[in-house]
Amino acid sequence: MTILPDQRTLVALATLGSITLLGGAFMFQFLGYPPCEMCLWQRWPHAAAIAFGCTALMLGGMRAFSVLGALAAATTGGLAVYHTGVERDWWEGPDSCTGGGAGLDMGSLLSTEGAGIVMCDQVSWELFGLSMASWNAVASFAIAGLWMLAFLRRA
Secondary structure (H helix, E strand, C coil): CCCCCCHHHHHHHHHHHHHHHHHHHHHHHHCCCCCCHHHHHHHHHHHHHHHHHHHHHHHCCHHHHHHHHHHHHHHHHHHHHHHHHHHCCCCCCCHHHCCCCCCCCHHHHHCCCCCCCCCCCCCCCEECCEEHHHHHHHHHHHHHHHHHHHHHCCC
16 A cells, blocks of 8 residues: 555646646735746746646646656756845846846936846845745755656556
C-alpha cells in the first residue's frame, strides 16, 4: 500500500499550485503591488503549466504533459531565483528594469513618461525575509517536484 496520490491527483495538485501562485500574483497587483518586468516574466510559465495540466486532465497523456509541466514550473522557479539575485544585489539585472540607470541621458531622467515603472531590484513585499520572487521560487520548485512525481507515477 502506498500513500502517494495517483498520477491524476498529482497533476491536479501541480496545476492547482500554479493556479494559486498566478492568482496570488494578480491579487497582489489588485491590492496595489504592481509587478515589475521580471515579475511578469515569471507568470508566463505558470500559465503554460496550467494549460498543460488542464489538457492532461481533459485529454490524457499524463506522462508527456507532466514533463512539460515540470519544465514550465522549473523555468518560473529559475526566473524567480534570478529575480531574487537581482533584488539582493548578487548579480546585475536587465537595464530595462533596474536602478542602474545605464543608457539614460538627461532628457530621459527628466521625462515623466515611464514614471510608473516598477524597478526589478526593489523588494516591494516580503515575509520572513523572503520576497515575492523568493517565495515564487520555493513554491515553483515544489510544484515542479509534484509534476515529476506525476511523471514517475504510473496511471
